[in-house]
Amino acid sequence: MQTGMDQKTMDKHYEPQGLEGRWYEQWDAKGCFKPTGEGEPYTILLPPPNVTGTLHMGHAFQHTLMDALIRYHRMKGRDTLWQVGVDHAGIATEMVVTRQIEAEGGKRDDYSREAFVERVWDWKHESGSTITGQMRRLGASADWSRERFTMDDDLSEAVIETFVRLHEEGLIYRGPRLVNWDPVLKTAISDLEVVNSDEQGKLWSIRYPRTDGRGDIVVATTRPETLLGDVCVAVHPDDERYTDLVGQTVELPLTGRQIPVIADDYVDPEFGTGCVKITPAHDFNDWQVGSRHGFEPINVFTPEAKINGNAPASYRGLDRFEARARILEDLKASGLLVEEKPHAMVVPRGDRSGQIIEPYLTDQWFVKMDELGKLGLDAFESGRIEFVPPNWINTYRHWMENLQDWCISRQLWWGHRIPAWYDENGTIYVGRSENEVREKHALSSDVALRQDDDVLETWFSSALWAHSTLGWPDPERMAREGFDRYLPSSVLITGFDIIFFWVARMVMMTGHFTGKVPFEQVYITGLIRDRDGQKMSKSKGNVLDPIDLIDGIDLDSLVEKRTRGLMQPQMKAQIEKHTREEFPDGIPAFGADALRFTFAALAGHGRDIKFDLGRCEGYRNFLNKLWNATRFTLMNVGEDALEAPAAGALDAPSRWIRSRLDRTIAIVDQALADYRFDLAAKAMYEFVWNDFCDWYLELSKPALFEEAEAANPAAAQATRHTLATVLETTLRLLHPFIPFVTEEIWQRVKVPAGVDGEFLINTAWPEAGEPDPAAEADTEWLKGVISAIRSARTELNLAPGKPMPLLIQQASEEDRERLGRFEDLIKRLARLERIEVVGDDRDSADCAVALAGGMRLLIPLAGLVDIAEELARLNKQLEREQKGLTGTEKKLANERFVANAPADVVEKERARLAEHRSKVAELSGQIEKLGKLEG
Template sequence: MTDLASSYDPKTFESRLYTEWESAGHFKPRGEGEPYTILLPPPNVTGTLHMGHAFQQTIMDALIRYHRMRGFDTLWQVGTDHAGIATEMVVARNLSQENLTRDGLGREGFIGKVWEWKAESGDIIERQMRRLGTSGDWSRSTFTMDPEPSRAVIEAFVRWHEEGLIYRGQRLVNWDPVLKTAISDLEVENVEEDGFLWSIAYPLADGSGSVTVATTRPETMLGDVAVMVHPEDERYAHLIGKSVKLPLTDREIPVIADDYVDREFGTGVVKVTPAHDFNDYQVGVRHELPLINLFTPTAAINDNAPEKYRGLDRYDARKAVLADLEEAGLLVETKPHKLQVPRGDRTGQVIEPYLTDQWFVKMDDLARRGLELVESGEVKFVPPNWINTYRHWMENIQDWCISRQLWWGHRIPAWFDAEGRCYVGRDEAEARARAGLSADVALTQDSDVLETWFSSQLWPFSTLGWPDPEAMAARGYDRYLPSSVLVTGFDIIFFWVARMVMATDHFTGKVPFRDVYMTGLIRDKDGQKMSKSKGNVLDPLDIIDGISLEDLVAKRTRGLMQPKMAEKIEKATRKEFPDGIAQHGADALRFTIAALATHGRDIKFDLGRAEGYKNFCNKLWNASRFVLMNTATFTLPPQAGTVPPALPPQAGTVPPALPPQAGEDARRADGGHPAAIPTPVTDAEKWILARLATATAEAETHFANYRFDLLAQSLYEFAWNEFCDWFVELAKPALNGSDAAAADSTRHTLLHVLETLLRLLHPLIPFVTEELWQQVAPRLGITDETISLRPYPAGADFAGQDFGRAEADVEWLKTMVTALRRVRSELNVAPSRSVRLLLQAGIAQDRERIERHASSLSFLLKLEAIEWLAVDATAPASAAAMVGELKLLVPLEGLVDLDAERARLDKEIKRVEAEIGKCNGKLGNATFVQNAPAAVVEQERQRLAEWTTQLNGLREQRAKL
């Protein structure tokens, strides 16, 4: 008698429930209660949901749902990043299919195409996030190119420029010669590759000999401005201050000394090319050396090199330089060499250190303040050891290159006149007015855009309307800044976390967030990094909805240019997933993620765990069906009182900030409590209520400590073992007994504990808990719309509860049932067959417990009789078990083959003797007894006593056979 489907099938309700939640406005902030805010790290607008997103968003959603249920005014600020480089590449690739090009369309035409693409395809990842259950406020979803955040970007740039923190200068940057733009360190992957180390003779200018220089990039020697030795290297001390003739050119360059030189590398003499090496650039600054750039934006040789090399690609130039050196007799040696090659993560091309005019932010003072905010505890890292990584970067920070040679992005608000003079303003009119320029002075806006991280650093406050006062008031700037916690990966501590700390403090005088919860890197089950080239990438949507083997193979091999690699990946995929990937549902994936969310650096994701947690959801479903079928006629007793309402309806607009509420006052926006706790009659009810109180207290602790792994483990143990297994079983005697009061009380407790358990689990597995709660809640008189706005269980709900004796009794009962079921199993006695139970020895408390729980034992174990034997009485041939000092005997006559039972007992005796041997080995070891903690030694002695008691009983039983 239940409307609940007979089997758990997440596809029948997950999408439906999400649509209901969103359309009802449940994800919007209410404007009441203490604020709790989370910022979503904005994913690329070009992207799709991957395992890293799924991991972080599950954690964030659990925190948001938990605090929403506790009555906090929750805001989860979601949105996407415009991803300049990635978006330009995607749109350019699409245009090529129409025989169009970026340059052919021109800047305005190309940007128009990008906006068209954004309107058609730019919200894919947000739709996928909904499938995961992300309960963010989509009505506030922000795109970094929207008008409000764009205004914030311009404002931040102009203010920093006015304060002298932004400047334009010629510096060395990471340059992608395919994209023809500077890129950040984050977009560079250093890959170990096979290369060569060439040794080249540089003749001394005075004709007295030569020095040999080793290099991995001989083409850059055309831009050398010095050779360098260590100041303490006696081999070359006499050369310092002299000059050498730079081969293949008509230039002479000096020999300088600097302790940067590694005397053990090569010959101990190195070339200095400040315009093409970051370390050489620093040397050049120290020694005031000139900068000679050899490359064009496409990494071809420019006019600063000798004429014969001009126009050659860098690698063609390398071949030509090596050939000319060999012909001149200056190529001393060529040998294989392993080297780290910087490649762009978008194009795969070798990145060049490139000398160019760029915009920079001075970082010294900003970093000093950013470090101070973390050191003082105003911003806390979880786990706290990440502060060391943060500190190291802040103390060794370099000025930040913020300009990119792209079209898509926030265009730099700077204008140049015909002489190259620069004018900055919020728009051209302001730039003219500040400089006092007349209308007839022609100005051209800088063609560069700001890098994506510049706008992302403003995310904590640009999403709240800054700098416009009206927008700030409307979006709750004073209420929701700072946010409560940032959940992000350790790999962007430098590029995003640190910059948000610095920028938010500078522009608002606030920290952006109180806590920073650092997640690890998701790897496959073998600990390997997930990558397309390895074919081990798992798509979270494939885990949620399932995918056929053929579709999975097609997805994993799509776009691979090397047939052998595609063949290898296809073979591995067919072996690992012969039947494809089954549907697991969003809840199973989310619970898996929570269970894996340790405070470690790497997280191994095993799909087998997701299968296990799908079974967990199924177990919860079946237990709920049992409860609903056994409470179909249940009527809430009058003394249960009136169930208070859920949280108030969602507010349409954000009202003025309310005074913060302290501690538990923020937990209940309705000031009420969940459905009234039943007055238990049976010990089983009292036991499960005590265990529920413990599980609730543990959940509070684990949420507070960001220990989602321990939270998942605790709730799993309670739900599966204590409620679904034990309490469901322990409830049956009362449900099927003649005591009407015990039966009704048990029904009430079943409903109450299940409803509370669903609320405990809801932040982790929102869909299945909502679907089940909708069936369970009405039985308790709860008429609210959704579980997501019901109060989260709290320790205060169990105040005054003291079921210690019942809890101890039921733990004893569980031990009895387990021991006797094991005996029945070993004897292969059918569950339907009744047996006699003989009891012998034990203590007074055992007799009291047997008397209290005889009916439960008889029901659960199919006992035809329970009889006590005198301590000195001779028992018939029986299978035995021990519970403490109490001996449990099941007479064998008519039940088993006695020869088989003798063999079983002999095997068990050997096992117990082996355990006793282990204990004696430890206790007979003087080192162990002296050095081990006293508690450990005492535990070992207790184990020895227990094993000895069990052995004596087994031997006695064997003697009877």
């Protein structure tokens, strides 16, 4: 065998550390990620992550899929653009910087608005690129020269332009509406920023006296403090208990006000007493009821959730929960509190502050959604955009058909300040700048104007991502950035949780302002959960950091990381115990490639994805298998370019492996077209592990032995060429999924394979050729014979290298012809001293028998096996299996165990029972056969 220089310089073991960062730097420095401007465009928009965030498992999963598609289409010759960037995350960023200030001993109130915003920019320049750095570690081949930030000057210009145009079209207005209000942050927040928590609360029943003196009615509430803002009591129009009460009035406890009783279909007669208090300013459902009946809402809270001047003097200034306690005391003293009982309820909390969110009536800016919603729905219903999987259209349709106007204002300093100005009379003027406002409305410099203090919510600027990043609204920038070329993008990959918050709003905004759809397909991924199917969360202590999986982390550091910031000692101790039990040795370094391939293998069309570190370990072994196969190949092909073999020089195994590779390429192409990353990964894994490593490397060895090469140098050269070219093509096939290790190996294989190019990342994607059914049939027959012989060796406990004879019965003409062609190969690989075809009358009593297709393979045992010794070994093994079988049967016969044990435990016992039975039958057969020989 020859030994090439490449093999000598290749480490014996695959170690991802070092090589991954080295190749990424070279790709980026050489501009490998930039669009070429040539070929059919292929564009992916990255959902812009939070500028304060770090790469979590969901990000890493989706970014892997995006990068695989970008690398695939780049190699297919398309003009690829992966548009990346981050959003400014108004609330989150303000909180980060505020905590930074407090850690220094200062307070946010020490800063003016301008000084605070400047401080935020300083933080952004210093610490705002953490997540994009982590994306690079994962291998994201994005055009970083086009990285955008939603607060960039040109993107900010697009935001202002959008607001002004929508206002001019009558689609933006300002007015009092209910919003989700965080009383700690003192701002409105979106539904996505509200966490609904199942908690144990209380339900209070309260008497409302009838003003006609005919008794009272009883209402139940979980928020008694809001009764101060009640405007009426509602009953169902068909509830006969209260027919005579509709149109009458009741006294609102503790307020001195009288409120009417109305009838409305909203009321559930079966809940409580069937009487419901209506507080339009503090409940979203009540707002709808109050609007239908023309009631003026009464807001009783300040922005800090304290009782305001609309309530009786005795409660003013109290915090909402202090007011609750005082009101309950007063109700009890007045004989109006009927009962208090525990009540399971869903409590809305702010995801940033953790505080209970209040429905709060305040003046906010809104976008009218009627026309935009129809546009957004039509984009999918018309087929211009499609969901993958298609069933998500139902979720989308439900949201779009039930749209409410969109609250876009936030009471923050960090963000795009609303381009609206007020004069001293409160008149609102909207424009791109104060100068434009003054010119447009002929306002002299003597007229004092004050700009709105609010900023636009982050989702507003993110909704423009598809077209603002391509230069809109400036024609020169649009031409320079490729607006017409890259819009619409090809596919958006995202989670179902932001279909409405981002996907739908992009469709509406891009369609309204450009007449285009922002993307042609939306691939909705599943959610990454832990190995038990639980959602990953800090409080559960089951969060995995993708960077830890890439680089590894020791146990103590992992424990510290998982318990950091937890205030409850009991929870902290529980999470530490769980972590130490699950990861006694910490987490090893799997490398980015192994993590990426794991994500791809798990990416089926489902919502929940159970992530088990065992899969990472398995795919790390897969990469090591590929590494070792490369070492074998290089050791045998050398470092020089190999000539292509002459026509007809390829043997059946070489034609077979090429045919299997062609089929695998076709499978991967179709799988990626269908976004079935899991099927692509499965096909590649099986080809590399089973076909190439386990079989072809073995089948190629005989042709490379020195005596075989001397006898047939053309066959040896053809085998070398096949080894090199099949490996090189396989590396191209694998590259979109495991880019680092494939680049490292390809650099060593490209010359022997006769391939030009500086980097694998820029080579052409392999084209699938026509399969070779004849070679496949021949080689599958060959594999079947060799596998049957090897299995028989194992059953007989024979050493793999011990020579033995083989007799063949029931061989067809086709079998005999193949035996003639492959006899030498079979003898070498199966370690046979001879092969003989015998008649059916040959007695097989003294032989082990194996089946291969229609053939019977007989292995004469005389001289191969010490029958007495083998019988003793098999009987001992049979005794163990029978003992295990008896124990398992007894356990499953216990009805109590079957009824009470977890289903998965019972299922494991049943599987163990089947395994014991199979082993007992197998061993009994072997003992019977050997017993006959001994007799």
